[in-house]
Amino acid sequence: MKSIREALRKYLMRRRFHMLKFYRTNPKQVLHVGDSASDVLGASREGIVTCWINRNNRVWEHDVKPDYIVQSLNEIEELLMTRKN
Incomplete structure (x- = not known):
């Protein structure tokens, strides 16, 4: 049985993806x-x-890798400034 946290996380992710389609x-x-x-x-x-x-x-233990890895939110600004669309 899934935990409430897992179910809520899944629901919120689906909602975000629907928003992408809507907009x-x-x-x-x-x-x-x-x-x-x-x-x-x-x-x-x-x-x-x-x-x-x-x-x-931590060590990433999944086949699908994240596009970027940072250690703090402070690194996000630089990432956004240098990222190409």
Whole structure:
């Protein structure tokens, strides 16, 4: 049985993806920043550019890799300024 947290996370991810379609936004123009594998994997499945915030120097153990990896939110500004669409 799924935990309430997992169910809520899945619901929120689906809602975000529906918003992309509603606003006719290209998923490659969106940067999804997440701190868990489920955040990154869910966004990646939808074609959204992903960034894993790895605050604790963990090892990524999944076949699908995040597009970017940062250790703090402070790094996001530079990432956004240098990222090409």
